[in-house]
Amino acid sequence: MPGADLLDRPTVGTRTPAAAGRRAGWRRRLRRDWVLLVMVAPAIGLLTVFHYVPLLGNVVAFQDYSPFVGMAYSPWVGFSNFVRIMEDPEFWSATVNTLVITAFQLVFYFPIPIGLALLVHSLLSPRLRMFVQSVVYLPHFFSWVLVITLFQQMLGGAGVLNQVLRANGAATFDIMTDPDLFIALVTAQGVWKDAGWGAIVFLAALATVDTSLYEAAAVDGAGRWRRMWHVTLPALIPVIVLLLILRLGEALTVGFEQFLLQRDAVGQEAAEVLDTYVYFTGVVNADFSYAAAAGLIKGVIGLLLVLAANKVAHMVGEQGVYSR
Amino acid sequence: MTTTAPARRTGAARNRPAWDEPPTRIGQTAKGVLVGLVLLAVLFPLWVVVVTSVSPASAITEAGGLVIVPDGFSLGAYAELLSGGVVTRSVLVSTGVTIIGTLFSTVVTLLAAYGLSRPGSFAHRPLLFLVLLTFLFGPGLIPTYLLVNSLGLLDTYAALVLPGAVAAFNLVVLRSFFMNLPQEVIDSARIDGASEFGVLTRIVLPLSKGVTAVIALFYGVGYWNAFFNAFLYLNSNEKWPLQMVLRTYVLQGQSIPGASAVDSTLDHTGGPVASLAIKMAVIVLALVPVLVVYPFVQKHFTKGVIVGAIKG
Numbered sequence: 001m002p003g004a005d006l007l008d009r010p011t012v013g014t015r016t017p018a019a020a021g022r023r024a025g026w027r028r029r030l031r032r033d034w035v036l037l038v039m040v041a042p043a044i045g046l047l048t049v050f051h052y053v054p055l056l057g058n059v060v061a062f063q064d065y066s067p068f069v070g071m072a073y074s075p076w077v078g079f080s081n082f083v084r085i086m087e088d089p090e091f092w093s094a095t096v097n098t099l100v101i102t103a104f105q106l107v108f109y110f111p112i113p114i115g116l117a118l119l120v121h122s123l124l125s126p127r128l129r130m131f132v133q134s135v136v137y138l139p140h141f142f143s144w145v146l147v148i149t150l151f152q153q154m155l156g157g158a159g160v161l162n163q164v165l166r167a168n169g170a171a172t173f174d175i176m177t178d179p180d181l182f183i184a185l186v187t188a189q190g191v192w193k194d195a196g197w198g199a200i201v202f203l204a205a206l207a208t209v210d211t212s213l214y215e216a217a218a219v220d221g222a223g224r225w226r227r228m229w230h231v232t233l234p235a236l237i238p239v240i241v242l243l244l245i246l247r248l249g250e251a252l253t254v255g256f257e258q259f260l261l262q263r264d265a266v267g268q269e270a271a272e273v274l275d276t277y278v279y280f281t282g283v284v285n286a287d288f289s290y291a292a293a294a295g296l297i298k299g300v301i302g303l304l305l306v307l308a309a310n311k312v313a314h315m316v317g318e319q320g321v322y323s324r
Numbered sequence: 325m326t327t328t329a330p331a332r333r334t335g336a337a338r339n340r341p342a343w344d345e346p347p348t349r350i351g352q353t354a355k356g357v358l359v360g361l362v363l364l365a366v367l368f369p370l371w372v373v374v375v376t377s378v379s380p381a382s383a384i385t386e387a388g389g390l391v392i393v394p395d396g397f398s399l400g401a402y403a404e405l406l407s408g409g410v411v412t413r414s415v416l417v418s419t420g421v422t423i424i425g426t427l428f429s430t431v432v433t434l435l436a437a438y439g440l441s442r443p444g445s446f447a448h449r450p451l452l453f454l455v456l457l458t459f460l461f462g463p464g465l466i467p468t469y470l471l472v473n474s475l476g477l478l479d480t481y482a483a484l485v486l487p488g489a490v491a492a493f494n495l496v497v498l499r500s501f502f503m504n505l506p507q508e509v510i511d512s513a514r515i516d517g518a519s520e521f522g523v524l525t526r527i528v529l530p531l532s533k534g535v536t537a538v539i540a541l542f543y544g545v546g547y548w549n550a551f552f553n554a555f556l557y558l559n560s561n562e563k564w565p566l567q568m569v570l571r572t573y574v575l576q577g578q579s580i581p582g583a584s585a586v587d588s589t590l591d592h593t594g595g596p597v598a599s600l601a602i603k604m605a606v607i608v609l610a611l612v613p614v615l616v617v618y619p620f621v622q623k624h625f626t627k628g629v630i631v632g633a634i635k636g
Contacts, residue, residue, distance in 0.1 A: 029444075032445075035519065035520040036438075036442065037446060039436065039438055039439035040435070040451055043436030044451060044455075046490045047455065048454075049471075050488075051463050052463075054463035057464075057468075057470055060466070060467065060470065067470075067473070071470075119358060119359065119362070128359075134618075135362075135363050138366060141545050141614045141617075142549070142611070143551055143610070144549075144551065145575065145610070146570065149575045150607070153373060160389075163387075163389045166388070214343070214344075218343040219343060223345070224347075260552070261551075264576070279465060283556065288470060291466045295466055295467075299462060
């Protein structure tokens with residue numbers, strides 16, 4: 001999570017000729033640095049075309065955009081798209097779903113990487129620890145399609161679970177299509193895919209703990225659990241607080257592909273989140289202006305949440321994604 | 325280590341610090357079970373899928389579906405999938421997009437990271453700001469879709485590469501790595517008359533092999549796994565990458581229009597190759613490149629490249 005602090009971070013060997021030349025005239029600097037500019041050009045060009053141009057394209061949210069006449073000739077309608085959204089129960093249901101899933105995952109997902117990191121950290125054999133780490137990081141590199149397909153093969157109607165139940169004469173049930181279990185299912189998928197990866201940050205924090213603290217605590221008679229409570233946990237608190245704040249800053253984002261892929265199976269009522277709502281109203285129903293407005297609402301509130309989250313992070317003395 | 329360790333300490337216990345009390349049997353067992361369950365949760369689904377994909381039809385019929393205990397061996401499913409048809413095509417598409425996309429993204433990112441790695445160079449701050457600003461606000465799905473549409477990129481392979489070609493995150497990681505290289509080496513090369521491009525290829529890149537490899541692999545895994553751009557921008561299914569086939573054919577259990585090879589295998593369930601084995605083989609095909617590449621990325625986790633990047 002690097003951020004704008006990189007702009008001002010003094011680098012090793014700042015006294016390079018280049019840095020000293022900051023005060024040189026821009027003409028001279030341009031003549032000296034034009035090769036660097038050529039090198040940067042492709043990346044800046046791509047970011048401009050595929051990031052900043054569509055960013056400006058959000059003006060369609062204030063239009064009644066028609067693909068046939070284009071952005072330039074579509075009529076302006078002010079905030080009427082936003083008014084329509086506010087009156088749309090489906091928008092609110094998608095918002096509620098998103099927030100409920102975020103809250104659910106804060107309770108049932110967030111602590112798992114911490115637990116996993118503690119478990120891995122407590123393994124004494126370096127080879128076993130490496131092996132466990134390699135295994136639990138692996139699913140992070142699988143696509144959502146793959147992860148959901150694997151879950152389907154395990155827990156779905158024709159999956160291993162039901163196969164075993166059927167063989168034993170028990171009643172079968174299809175977890176993959178049950179709207180009531182959906183929130184638990186997506187959380188389980190998230191845990192399977194990313195909990196191991198999420199543990200990396202905590203493992204890094206655990207590695208920085210001074211072992212003499214453990215030794216001193218042990219000499220003072222603190223047992224294993226008390227050492228964990230009084231030495232390990234305080235070392236993790238800053239990371240936990242930071243990640244918690246950052247997660248709250250992204251409260252409106254719960255993962256798009258994961259929901260898009262399973263919306264058919266469990267139905268719109270359970271699986272519609274803000275991102276899928278934008279996709280279905282916009283691309284599928286071709287109501288571009290309306291969906292762009294919904295996306296803009298989500299984007300702006302998301303931005304405010306991120307800014308607020310960073311403010312809070314700074315207040316509790318953490319760095320946040322960017323510094324002041 | 326040997327002086328303080330009691331004689332009965334063997335195996336992992338040798339790594340136990342002297343002040344740490346030996347674990348209780350219950351605690352040790354509980355931990356072992358927990359670790360076992362974690363490993364099983366990740367590896368069991370992969371095992372079942374791989375085993376079923378190489379099982380003959382008889383084994384699948386006998387198991388009543390997915391095969392957990394191997395019983396016979398057959399590569400029939402793979403032979404069928406890779407003998408032409410939609411899956412073969414999609415594997416080629418995915419491979420092509422991954423290779424070209426990775427090369428393109430890595431080169432563009434490398435150049436920009438180097439170009440922005442010297443504080444005080446012309447327009448360095450505004451350009452860097454432009455890159456960093458992309459973290460804060462995404463352009464939104466609808467405007468991006470409209471843009472790709474108006475550029476005439478709908479239903480082209482370019483739509484799978486260009487919109488996400490530069491990950492600002494990778495650029496920033498690479499740039500900060502370049503900035504932490506010993507500047508004296510770079511300066512002396514420049515004084516000796518090396519061009520900027522020469523400095524990048526002959527000095528900076530050889531010093532940054534590891535981080536460059538990691539970033540290329542991240543891009544590569546991203547391209548291989550990409551599903552949504554294909555879903556959004558491609559209309560004709562002969563251009564589908566493997567993830568689209570995986571989703572339509574395996575996850576949704578639908579046949580693919582115009583895909584005669586797969587269609588026929590869907591029908592003859594009683595044939596020599598079970599359709600379930602074919603589905604599992606599609607999953608394995610999606611899995612294999614990640615598994616092949618993974619050890620190379622994994623090596624670098626411990627080196628702090630990625631941890632440093634995550635911690636910022």
